[in-house]
Each structure stands twice: as structure tokens, then as C-alpha cells.
Amino acid sequence: MKTVKGSCLCGKVTYQVENDFQKFHLCHCTQCQKTTGSAHASNLFIRANQFSWLTGQTELQRYDVPGRAISQAFCTTCGCGMPYLSKSGSGMMVIPAGSLDQIPEISPSSHIFWHERASWYDEALGANTSEDFPSG
């Protein structure tokens, strides 16, 4: 099985994971909007025994959202969202897709908690695209 690597923005935290992801969900729940500061989380799921830290595990901080099996793990230097073991009891690691440095062999299968999506999300899908900061 091929592996893919991931890292945070400052590079202190790195990991590798088998390119054998079970699920890939885009979660629009209000908690994921908060934890990502964006429209939705993009989370890959893989069994914990297919994941390993390479460097910087001691740099991580974790916050578990009370009452829900949602957590946020992040690098204490740069704040990037990092993988964490799900509190759901599933034995799965949740991998923020944006933290990968290589391409996962799976595509997103669903937008979940769609009814909680940001009020501006539908319009964002139709917004102009630009290769850089737009001029003016």
C-alpha cells in the first residue's frame, strides 16, 4: 500500500498515512465552520493503525467539542488543523484533507450536515474565479 504524507504550515508536525482512506466527507456543521474558520471541514477517515506521526506530535493541542464527537487538533505554532483520533469510538483517525502534501486516492462522497451550511455557501459556488488576488 502506498503512503501519503501530510504536514502543518510551519512544518513542525508531519505524518504519513496509507493511501487507503475509508471515507471523505465535507462537513458543513456549525462546529466545523468554527474549527476551520471556513465553509466546511474536508475530512478523510482511516483506521488508526494505518496512520503514524513522523515529527512534532508534542506540538499538538486538541480540543473536544462538548456533547459531540467533533474535535479539533492543531499545531500550537501555526494553528493548522491536524489529524486526530475520533471520539466516536470508531477507531478512526480524522485527517483534514488540506493537511495532506500528496493526493488521496478517494474523492469526496458527500456534503454532510448540509442544512447547517453557511448562508453564503450556495452563492460562493457561483462566484467568479481568479488565479490570483483580483485586481480592483
Ligand SMILES: [Zn+2]
Ligand atoms: Zn505548524
Ligand SMILES: [Zn+2]
Ligand atoms: Zn462537522
